[in-house]
Amino acid sequence: MTSAKPTNPWLILLGLALGVSISNAFGRFAYGLILPSMKSSLGWNLTQSGWLNTSNSIGYIVGSILTLFLIRRNSPSRIFAIGTIATAVCLLMTGFDENLLFQTACRFLVGLFGALSFVAGGVLAASLFQSSARKNALAIALYFGGGGGFGIALCGATLPTMLDVFGPQSWDWAWIGVGIAALVICPFSVWASTMLTETKHDAALPSIPPVRRMLGEVGGYALFGLGYIVYVTFISVWMKEQHFSVLLTTSTWMVLGFSIMASPFVWRGVLARFASGTPLALILTGVAIGSALPILVPNGYGLILSALVFGLSVFMPPTAVTSFVRQNVDQQDWGATVSFFTVMFAVSQALGPIGAGIIGDITGEIGDSLIVASAVLLVGALCAMMQKPLKLGMV
Template sequence: MNAGRLPFHYGWIIVATGMLCIFACLGLGRFALGMLLPSMSFSLGLSYAEMGFISTGNFLGYLLSVLVSGLWAVRFGLRQLICVALTIAGGSMLLVSFADAFPGVLALYFLTGIGSGATNVAVMAMVSLWFGPALRGRAHGCIVIGSGFAIMLTGTLIPHINATVGADGWRVSWKLLGAMVSLVAALSFLLMRDTPREAGLLPAGSANGEASHHATVAAAPAVNVFRMPRLYHLGAIYFLFGFTYAIYVTFLVTMLVSERGFSEGIAGTFWSWIGFLSLFSGPVFGSLSDRIGRRISLMLVFAFQAAAYLLAGSGLAGGFLWVSIGLFGLVAWSIPSIMAAAVADTVGPQRAGKAFGLVTFIFGIGQILGPSLAGLLAERSGSFSGSFLLAGGLAALAIVLTAFLKRRTCR
């Protein structure tokens, strides 16, 4: 494909392919678990605590891969890393369908996390290279909506498969999802390019032209991102997002089915609405952050999420659940897109991969702790209300922490 002859910048092909990668690695590889857990737990006899540990195992794999994704990207290139990571995720998901006990699911889903983490970091880093600061938030925002499409799909598809196949429907679902992830791995290798220079282009929306781009490249080695306090501040904020959202997306459907008495089909409708509403979250709030700043945008998103979590844990009537789902869905994937743009603003696009790996590692710790603690709390109390209330309180803390974030932009 001749990138220079397209009627639009090839960066938007990178965005579209990146969206498919997020659809696969996070939407199918991570968020589908919430729809699969009720039938899996019944078939395999899983406790609340074991369900939480399965989610935690996935996040642990995610965390470990984030630690080395920067090194892998330098050695193999972003495109090859994405393809291999998605292949690992897809293959392990296929194998989950054959698991017959908790340990097997835990081990295989750990491998899925490794593939998901490496893919996510590499995709975000690639987009930072393809777009200048003026379009970076919008581009990242378009990528993260891949998760929304996956949630819409799984919220409808998985209950249908379970109703058609019966007790082993979850096994068919894992096979189908794994095959889809593997297909995206092949597409990523065909369509993605590591940098605009490979296509003879400058970054889309680059403000200062070629001289600025090369100046950024030349200056890149001068800064050690691991000694930048602002990145750890961003990491702490991202940690709280990881801790809180992971509780919500892991246990919302289980709570609706086991505590509120909803059928799996109705719970799937709730889940699909989250997916639909989330399609607007990344582009809207990513673009908004380009205009009003990353700090104000993050505070606004956390306010929506805090209200959503508190309503889910309140035990109020079903109408309030719809409000909770609406609030969460509208901002669901806003924070990853804003965070990726904020990191690139801070360190510049050439160092964005390593820097985003650092804050994603901190974020991953939150993802590990959130579901495991929520599962243990639910195991002891017999309800997920306390877990959702904890998430709401920590999201409110994130608003306060974000308020102290100072503005900084590196082009």
């Protein structure tokens, strides 16, 4: 595990958080922005479009399982560095060939290496400020939300305009640009991970988390994976079908990104106060409302409000789960337990995009999938609300 008392912890946290820009913002969210152009240029239907993000999620499953075993035999810093660099390279490669098999392979590898980076970085971030519950909760929240929000805002500010100016056939250059941006960030993120000192950790097989006592949290997190990914994958496709302007698309994604950046400050008090499933339940309710708003209020105001509410919540479930683990599980088991949660999340996340695509192809309206996703998220919130603390005397 990690024992970190760095002299510049906030700078290190910034480097780790920018790794999330690569693994999640560029690796997962950017696809939703580039997809309308790929779908139009390559003639894909909604099921094919969803399949590519499902392949990304399958890669995430494999990466999460790998991390579950690697985290005990290798330092989180090394896993984070390898995952971050490899994700950036695979993003760059995505722009080199339009073949569906090649695209599937790239999305799979981005998911696999992104999981290594994301989970290991979360363990590193959780090791900061261990003497202060509020600072630790804020550090975890900033790791998941700060870098991811920055990356999404950057993509939202550039990709829609670029694809509108140069046409949908320029989707390959969009991926190349995303890959280059990721490679520029890599040195700082890798440096940050190397600044955290490592203590010896047990090389035995990972311990088995107390799953029976965590069913509420596990169920809520799994249903989060199933539901949130529908909005991420298809909201830009839905906007294009509704003939919304490029300016509105750009504004929506920038509001989404900046809201994600602000979300740690909105939720830090809740995360520090509760050791139960309450934070995850409240957060999932926000994600559910944000997912449904574009359909319930199908105009520009509804979209901006949707991006605001969704953004203030969507990057916080991993934060809530990591905070729950930190408060309820012994430190030597943090990595294995976070990896277990990530595997459950990844399995459910893999079903979301292709399931939503099938629903959209059957009904002829991808908006129906957004409503179904919102309902799934509300069920997840109910599951999380039932989760009690694992240690006596905690709230």
